[in-house]
Amino acid sequence: xxxxxxxxxxxxxxxxxxxxxxxxxxxxxxxxxxxxxxxxxxxxxxxxxxxxxxxxxxxxxxxxxxxxxxxxxxxxxxxxxxxxxxxxxxxxxxxxxxxxxxxxxxxxxxxxxxxxxxxxxxxxxxxxxxxxxxxxxxxxxxxxxxxxxxxxxxxxxxxxxxxxxxxxxxxxxxxxxxxxxxxxxxxxxxxxxxxxxxxxxxxxxxxxxxxxxxxxxxxxxxxxxxxxxxxxxxxxxxxxxxxxxxxxxxxxxxxxxxxxxxxxxxxxxxxxxxxxxxxxxxxxxxxxxxxxxxxxxxxxxxxxxxxxxxxxxxxxxxxxxxxxxxxxxxxxxxxxxxxxxxxxxxxxxxxxxxxxxxxxxxxxxxxxxxxxxxxxxxxxxxxxxxxxxxxxxxxxxxxxxxxxxxxxxxxxxxxxxxxxxxxxxxxxxxxxxxxxxxxxxxxxxxxxxxxxxxxxxxxxxxxxxxxxxxxxxxxxxxxxxxxxxxxxxxxxxxxxxxxxxxxxxxxxxxxxxxxxxxxxxxxxxxxxxxxxxxxxxxxxxxxxxxxxxxxxxxxxxxxxxxxxxxxxxxxxxxxxxxxxxxxxxxxxxxxxxxxxxxxxxxxxxxxxxxxxx
Numbered sequence: 001x002x003x004x005x006x007x008x009x010x011x012x013x014x015x016x017x018x019x020x021x022x023x024x025x026x027x028x029x030x031x032x033x034x035x036x037x038x039x040x041x042x043x044x045x046x047x048x049x050x051x052x053x054x055x056x057x058x059x060x061x062x063x064x065x066x067x068x069x070x071x072x073x074x075x076x077x078x079x080x081x082x083x084x085x086x087x088x089x090x091x092x093x094x095x096x097x098x099x100x101x102x103x104x105x106x107x108x109x110x111x112x113x114x115x116x117x118x119x120x121x122x123x124x125x126x127x128x129x130x131x132x133x134x135x136x137x138x139x140x141x142x143x144x145x146x147x148x149x150x151x152x153x154x155x156x157x158x159x160x161x162x163x164x165x166x167x168x169x170x171x172x173x174x175x176x177x178x179x180x181x182x183x184x185x186x187x188x189x190x191x192x193x194x195x196x197x198x199x200x201x202x203x204x205x206x207x208x209x210x211x212x213x214x215x216x217x218x219x220x221x222x223x224x225x226x227x228x229x230x231x232x233x234x235x236x237x238x239x240x241x242x243x244x245x246x247x248x249x250x251x252x253x254x255x256x257x258x259x260x261x262x263x264x265x266x267x268x269x270x271x272x273x274x275x276x277x278x279x280x281x282x283x284x285x286x287x288x289x290x291x292x293x294x295x296x297x298x299x300x301x302x303x304x305x306x307x308x309x310x311x312x313x314x315x316x317x318x319x320x321x322x323x324x325x326x327x328x329x330x331x332x333x334x335x336x337x338x339x340x341x342x343x344x345x346x347x348x349x350x351x352x353x354x355x356x357x358x359x360x361x362x363x364x365x366x367x368x369x370x371x372x373x374x375x376x377x378x379x380x381x382x383x384x385x386x387x388x389x390x391x392x393x394x395x396x397x398x399x400x401x402x403x404x405x406x407x408x409x410x411x412x413x414x415x416x417x418x419x420x421x422x423x424x425x426x427x428x429x430x431x432x433x434x435x436x437x438x439x440x441x442x443x444x445x446x447x448x449x450x451x452x453x454x455x456x457x458x459x460x461x462x463x464x465x466x467x468x469x470x471x472x473x474x475x476x477x478x479x480x481x482x483x484x485x486x487x488x489x490x491x492x493x494x495x496x497x498x499x500x501x502x503x504x505x506x507x508x509x510x511x512x513x514x515x516x517x518x519x520x521x522x523x524x525x526x527x528x529x530x531x532x533x534x535x536x537x538x539x540x541x542x543x544x545x546x547x548x549x550x551x552x553x554x555x556x557x558x559x560x561x562x563x564x565x566x567x568x569x570x571x572x573x574x575x576x577x578x579x580x581x582x583x584x585x586x587x588x589x590x591x592x593x594x595x596x597x598x599x600x601x602x603x604x605x606x607x608x609x610x611x612x613x
Contacts, residue, residue, distance in 0.1 A: 027142075028089045029077045034142050037069040041135070042449065043155035045442035046201050047162055049182050049191045055502035055530070058182070058193045063124075064492060066441045067131045074134040074485035077141075081478025085471045091141055093477070096455050099396050100133050106389055107345045114344035114386075118565050120529040125346030127488045128441055132448050134481060139452035149417050149453070150215065153208040156446075157236050160205035163190030164243035167198065171303075188246055188303060196435045199249025200428075200443055203256040206244055206286055207427055209237030210260060211420045213282040214267070214275050234285060241289035248307040251434040256286070259427030263419060270413045324375045324434065326359075326366045331374040333359045334383040342386030348374060351383070353567045353594045360597055368596040370569035373439060377432035380439075400425075400451075403458045414457055421454030491526055498527025502534055511545075514538055533562040533571070540578075552582060560587065567594075 050061040081091050093101070107129060116122050143149070166182075169175045173185040182191050192198040216230035244252060260283055267275045294305070334348060334355030343351045349372035359366055374380035382390045404422060407414065414422070428447050431437050438444050498521040505517035518538055521531035539555035556578050563571040572594055579588040592599075 025090055026080060026084055026088050028080050028091055029073055029138065029142060031142070033076065034073060034138070035145075035148055037073050038135070038139065038143065038449075039152050039155060041066050041069040041445055042152050043159055045445075046156075047159045047191050048442075049193065051179075052183075053503065055499045055506065060496065060499055062193075062442050064496070066445055067127065068489065068492065070131050070135050070138075070445075071485040071489050073138050074481045075489075077138055078478045078480070078482030078485060082475050082482060083478075086474040087471070091474060091478075093137065093474075094140060094455060094459060096396075096400070096451065096459055097133070097137050097140060099399075100136060103389075103392060103396070104129055104133055106392065107385075110342070110344055110385075110389075113341040114338070114347070116344045116347065118347060118350055118529055120526055121346040121350070121566075122344065123491065123525060127491060129345070130484055130488065131441065132444065134485070135445055135448035136452050137481075139449050140456065143449065143452060146415070146417055149420065150212065153212055153420075154233075157205045157208055157240060160201055160240050160243065161236060163192060163198070163201065164239065164246075166190040167243065167246070188248075194440075195247060196249050196251060197437075197440050197443060199244065199247035199252030200255065200431050200435065200437055202240055202244035202247055203249075203252040203259075203427060203431070204424065204443070204446065205240040206237060206256050207259045207263075207423060208420075209233055209240055210279060210282040210286075211263065211416075211423065213237065214263075214278045215416050217278040218275060234282070237282060238285050238289055241286040242293065244286070245290050245293045245307060246303045248303050248310060249435075250307070250310060251431050253307075255427045255431040258430040259423040262426040263423040265408070266414060266419050266422060269408045269411060270419075326363075326369065327371055327375050328379060329363055329366065330356045330359045331376070331379040331383055334374075335379070335386075338383070338386060340386050340388070342382075342384050342389055345384055348372075348380050348383050350565070350567050353569075353572065355383075357593055364597060366596075368599065370572075373436040375436065376434060377436060377438045380436070397429075400455075400458070404454075407458050412457070417453040418457040421450040421452070422458070424450040425454060494524040495526030498522075498524035498531060502527065502531060505534060505538075511538075511542055529562070529566055532558070533566065536562050549582075552578075556582065556584070556587070 045062045045066040048061050048065050050057050050059065054060055077091075080089055086092070107126060110116070111122070166175070166178075167188045167190040169178065169181060170185055170190070171188045175181040175183065175185055180191075182189070182193065187195070189195050189198045192201055212233045213230060216226050216233060219226045220230055244256065260279065264276055264279050267273070267279065293303075294308075330352060331348075332355075334343060334351045337343075337351070337354060337358065352370060352372070356366070356368070356370075374383065381393055385393065424446060428437050428444070428450075437447075501517045501521040505514045505521070508514050508517070515535075515538060518531055518535050521527050522535070524531075536555060536559035539551065539558050541555075543551035543555045556575070559571060559578070560575055563575060572591060576588065576591050576595070578584075579591060
């Protein structure tokens, strides 16, 4: 009888690894579907770039390979939850997930008070935010396997290693024969598309390698077969470290140090001091690659001396914050222009010129520049969300930090997965002080997994929030997740069609055909802003051929309308030149205040004239 009861009890336990459920319970998403999809979303996109067959040659396919797998998971899981409810599927929405859902609700109603004028940008950012929430919820419920974590970390590090090979080819301008590599010779960025993001990806991969060395060293004692895997991981760690040092990104290096310190503190706190030596040994491998970089740099084989020069500048000019001071001053002025409601989700970059215009009043020594990012996620959140939204984010962060510190104080023994999760969270949080990890979905999707694995142990396993088992509430939530996933895929599909139409329009010299394809692209909400910009350039090209003043006026008006939706430096300069060329003093007077005060003068006659510095 006792054996029968034991067998029955085992049926009710979730099997670790592939998310199978015993008895009559149904998996929210079958493990054989969930794990491959989440692996793709996490481990592949940093190696993907769209290519020259797309109008957006970098981002659109990165978005697709990151967000579409999560959308499929949400569609299946949401439908299962809507049909069978939380009791049959074992679904849980923890309090942290509930707070995250509240933040999504906040940005959803933000258009009620914020001046959202670029809805294409807003909707892309909204689905970005929703994807991160969905990844967190389903990883919290389904990513239960330590082995699966090790597999996905290996896949990510293989991605990083291939990116290093690509970067080495790019810096030597040897990428021409490889169509899978971005055509940006001279840049050590691989297929990540940007130096800071390459550095962050290398830092994350190095953190993975240090963690895996700690785990395999522990497993080797019980199963010697892991010794070969341990040494293979050390080799991979050395190679990834080479890429990290050659990235010359100070934020990436300092972020790795931060993550390693946190992992070490957790290990010491969990009374596993023997593992501290393993962490130290792995980090010595990272430092050894710095020495090797310096030695080979003498022969021009590495970029370590560039990193040293940038680091020296950081110490010699500490108030410049690595050339970020002027951007941060402008970002603060963007916030001051909209302190309560914020500029709106995703709209920071379209308010940068306004913020810089005001910054010149109190800091005339600033140089004129334009950037899409605040180079500090915290400043950008403050500008986009306003004081109340930023305080809500701060409260959530402080609550998590308090939970982490409390776990350390109580000497709570964390699993390996939770250790990795906490380390990666601190790594990304530190990088966010100086960079923009939260604006690259292929990197920040890892934060969702890290929070999911850490929160299952750091935050209360049971609470009044989790005791709420109203079947209808969870079914509605499931229906909502499925609908949002379907809507997101439809939104992305329309964006892909629009992008292809714009690419086709750029490839033809037939004016009527080009106009038709641009107008087709304008039908998509995701691609509408880009299409409106291309329409302006089409009209200007037509005007240059017809020489008709009315055609030129139509082109200038369309370009100015696009500028008002997406204020960019390139358009600003083009409009200034066009206004000067056509003698449009009214337009010139509206544009010149965006320039540096020393770059223009207002004439006594009421007109304006731009002059060079």
